[in-house]
Amino acid sequence: MTRILIVDDSPDNLAVCTNILSREPYQILSAESGAEALLLAERERPDVILLDLQMPEMDGFEVCARLKAAPATAHIPILFITAHFKDGDSISKGLSLGGDDYILKPFSSSELRARVAVLVRLKQTVDALVQKNAELEATNHALADANAQMATAQEALAQLAVTDPLTNVYNRRFFDLRLMETFSLMQRQSAPLHLLALDLDHFKSINDRHGHQVGDQVLVNFAEILKRCVRRHDVVARTGGEEFAILMFGIPQDQAIRAAERIRDQVAQATLQVAGQPVQVTTSIGVASLLRAPQPNQGPEDLVGAADAALYAAKHQGRNRVIVDTLK
Numbered sequence: 001m002t003r004i005l006i007v008d009d010s011p012d013n014l015a016v017c018t019n020i021l022s023r024e025p026y027q028i029l030s031a032e033s034g035a036e037a038l039l040l041a042e043r044e045r046p047d048v049i050l051l052d053l054q055m056p057e058m059d060g061f062e063v064c065a066r067l068k069a070a071p072a073t074a075h076i077p078i079l080f081i082t083a084h085f086k087d088g089d090s091i092s093k094g095l096s097l098g099g100d101d102y103i104l105k106p107f108s109s110s111e112l113r114a115r116v117a118v119l120v121r122l123k124q125t126v127d128a129l130v131q132k133n134a135e136l137e138a139t140n141h142a143l144a145d146a147n148a149q150m151a152t153a154q155e156a157l158a159q160l161a162v163t164d165p166l167t168n169v170y171n172r173r174f175f176d177l178r179l180m181e182t183f184s185l186m187q188r189q190s191a192p193l194h195l196l197a198l199d200l201d202h203f204k205s206i207n208d209r210h211g212h213q214v215g216d217q218v219l220v221n222f223a224e225i226l227k228r229c230v231r232r233h234d235v236v237a238r239t240g241g242e243e244f245a246i247l248m249f250g251i252p253q254d255q256a257i258r259a260a261e262r263i264r265d266q267v268a269q270a271t272l273q274v275a276g277q278p279v280q281v282t283t284s285i286g287v288a289s290l291l292r293a294p295q296p297n298q299g300p301e302d303l304v305g306a307a308d309a310a311l312y313a314a315k316h317q318g319r320n321r322v323i324v325d326t327l328k
Contacts, residue, residue, distance in 0.1 A: 001025065001026070001027045002025065002026050002027065002047045002048075002120055003026065003027045003028075003029060003044060003046040003047050004026045004028055004046060004048050004049075004116065005029040005030070005031065005040055005044070005046035005048070005049045005050070006018060006021075006028065006030045006049075006050045007030075007031045007032075007034070007036075007049060007050065007052055007055075007060075007063065008032065008052040008055070009032050009033060009052065009055045009056060010052075011032070013052065013081075014032070017081075017112065018030065020112050020113060021112070021113065021116060023113070024113060024116075029044055029046055033055065033058065034058030034059070034060070034062060034063040035057070037049070037051070038063065038067070041067055041076065042070070042072060045072065045073070045076070047076070047077075047123045047124075048076070048077050048078075048119045048120055049067070049076055049077070049078045049079070050079050050116070051063060051064060051078050051080055051081065051099075052080075052081050053080055053081070053094065054082065054083075060080060060082075061093060061094060061097060064078055064080075064094065064099055065097050067098070068098035074098075075127075075130070076123065077100040077101075077119035077120075077122050077126075078098065078101075079099075079103060079115055079116065079119055080094045080099050080101070080103070081107075082102065082104060083104065083105035083106075100119055101115055101118070101119060103115055161173075162174035164223075164237070164238040166216055166220065166238075167223035167238050168220075168223065169223045169227065169236045169238055169244070170236060170237035170238070171237060171238060172237060172238070172239045174237065175237035175247070178247060179195070179235075179300045179303070179304070180300055182235075182247060183294065183299070183300045183303070185249070186249070186290065186294065187293055187294060190293040191249060191250040192249070192251060192252060192253060192256075192289060192290070192291045192292075193247075193248070193289070193303065194249075194251070194253065194287060194288070194290075195245065195246070195247055195248075195287070195289075195303050195306075195307040196245065196246040196247075196248070196256070196259075196260055196263075196285055196307065197243070197244075197285070197286040197288070197304075197307035197308055197310065197311040198226070198243070198244040198245065198246070198263070198283050198284070198285050198286075199243050199244075199283065199284050199285075199311055199315070200218070200219075200267075200282075200283055201281065201282045201283060201284055201315075201320060202281075202319075203218070203242040203281070206218055206281065214272070214279060218272060218279065219242065221270060221272060222267060222283070223244070225263060225266050225267055225270060226244060226246060226263060228266075229259055229262045229263045229266060230246055230248070230259055231248075234246055234247065234248050234249075235247040245307070246259075253289045253291060253324075253326070256287060256289065257287060257322065257324055260285045260287050261322055263283065263285065264285055264320065264321070264322055267282060267283045268280070268282050268283075282320035284314035284315050284320065284321060284323075285311065285314060285321075285323070286306075286307045286308065286309065286310025286311030286322075286323050286324075286325070287307065287310060287322060287324045287325070288303050288304075288306035288309075288310055288324075289324070289325070290303055290326075290327045291326065291327075294327075298327065302327060303327065306325045306327055307325070309325060310323040310324060310325040311323070
């Protein structure tokens with residue numbers, strides 16, 4: 001039900017206004033002082049406030065200012081009722097403080113009911129707008145959350161598209177793309193480029209003896225060692241079953257070789273426990289380096305070929321070693 005708060009220090013005036021407005025489907029609240037009006041307005045949240053301007057201790061101007069300053073009551077329409085302040089300055093002051101309308105004593109019953117009805121409709125309109133704004137804000141928040149979730153999902157999908165699902169390093173497709181991009185960059189910057197080709201020694205025998213589940217765990221452990229032994233922005237990729245590659249750009253050749261030896265050493269020292277039995281592996285590594293801008297007839301495939309040849313030499317020379325080749 002629509003609630004009307006009447007504020008007047010005169011009981012007779014309260015009774016007159018209450019009698020007139022009681023003919024409408026309103027719940028009438030009353031206050032005989034500004035302080036009481038503020039408490040009632042905060043607690044009851046009326047739809048319209050009829051406010052006498054001239055009251056002791058706290059006049060209607062101050063009550064209006066306080067109501068409009070409080071978020072809970074700022075949107076309640078205020079109808080000033082006055083008999084003494086008929087000059088334009090007082091009326092202007094009241095309206096400038098946030099009052100919505102005024103009525104001069106004496107007034108007719110029909111005029112009071114009409115003015116209150118207008119403010120009731122105004123309050124209903126404001127409430128509807130507030131509700132729509134709240135719904136819109138909730139919708140905007142929901143859309144923002146949905147967009148954030150979509151962005152996260154798209155990022156995850158993009159990451160899955162370039163990641164090996166078992167070892168969580170890059171896959172062959174991403175590695176080939178990054179190799180082409182880096183080779184093109186090197187043609188402009190002439191910074192050293194190194195490709196490490198890595199292969200686990202006798203990996204087939206591990207699968208045959210312990211099963212593919214153990215073999216998969218060996219691959220996961222191997223990939224973790226690779227990531228620990230290189231820089232964050234070096235590209236570590238699984239290019240085949242037990243074959244991996246690392247792309248390093250912009251460092252001297254001796255640093256790339258030290259990284260390869262560090263990998264070889266940590267792999268040889270790592271032990272995987274399977275049913276209480278240790279499983280140890282070693283790795284062979286071929287390092288191919290291009291130390292200056294490539295020749296016009298050189299391409300990424302030449303670097304790959306040199307790294308593969310160095311890896312083959314490491315295998316042929318007894319495994320668990322690093323062989324280096326420098327492109328001319």
